[in-house]
Amino acid sequence: MKRLLQAGLTGVGLLWLDLALAAQPAATTAAATTAAAGSASGQLGRLVLGLLLVLGLIFFLAWLLRRVQNVTPRGQQVIEIVGTRVVGPRDRLLLVQVGNEQILIGHTPGSLTALHVLAEPVQVPASARQATPEFAQRLMELLGKDQKDKS
Structure with a gap:
C-alpha cells in the first residue's frame, strides 16, 4: 500500500510538472520577454499556489496512510x-x-x-494493560486527544 501511494504521488508530481511546463508559452520575441518579466508577481503567485497544492497533497496522503494502517481491529x-x-x-x-x-520471551x-x-497464566489487572508511558500520555493531553480515540 505504501509503494502504491508513493507511485501515485510520483505520478501526480510528474503530471503537475508536465502541465506546468506545457502551460508556459514559448516567448520568442523581445516584447514577450519584457511582458513576462512584468508579470513576475503572477508567476510567484502560481508558484506558491502550486507549492501549497503539493504540500496539501502530501499531508492528505500521510493522513490517509495512517488511517489505512490502523484498519485492523484490536479486539480480534x-x-x-x-x-x-x-x-x-x-x-x-x-x-x-x-x-x-x-x-x-x-x-x-x-x-x-x-x-x-507458564503453566498457569499470570493475572494482569485491566488498569495495568491500558497504562501508557508518561511521555505519551502527556503528549496526548497537549495535543488534545483522548486516549479513548486511540482504541
Missing part, C-alpha cells in the same frame, strides 16, 4: 503482549499471551528466545 488479535521489562540497554523480556497460554537485537511457557 490472537497474540497480545501482556507486559514488558527492560533488562539491558537493548534487551528485554516480553510476556506474550497466545490464546490461553502465556509465554515468557527474551528479546535481544539479534534474536527472540522462548524462555518459559
Whole structure:
C-alpha cells in the first residue's frame, strides 16, 4: 500500500510538472520577454499556489496512510503482549499471551528466545494493560486527544 501511494504521488508530481511546463508559452520575441518579466508577481503567485497544492497533497496522503494502517481491529488479535521489562540497554523480556497460554520471551537485537511457557497464566489487572508511558500520555493531553480515540 505504501509503494502504491508513493507511485501515485510520483505520478501526480510528474503530471503537475508536465502541465506546468506545457502551460508556459514559448516567448520568442523581445516584447514577450519584457511582458513576462512584468508579470513576475503572477508567476510567484502560481508558484506558491502550486507549492501549497503539493504540500496539501502530501499531508492528505500521510493522513490517509495512517488511517489505512490502523484498519485492523484490536479486539480480534490472537497474540497480545501482556507486559514488558527492560533488562539491558537493548534487551528485554516480553510476556506474550497466545490464546490461553502465556509465554515468557527474551528479546535481544539479534534474536527472540522462548524462555518459559507458564503453566498457569499470570493475572494482569485491566488498569495495568491500558497504562501508557508518561511521555505519551502527556503528549496526548497537549495535543488534545483522548486516549479513548486511540482504541
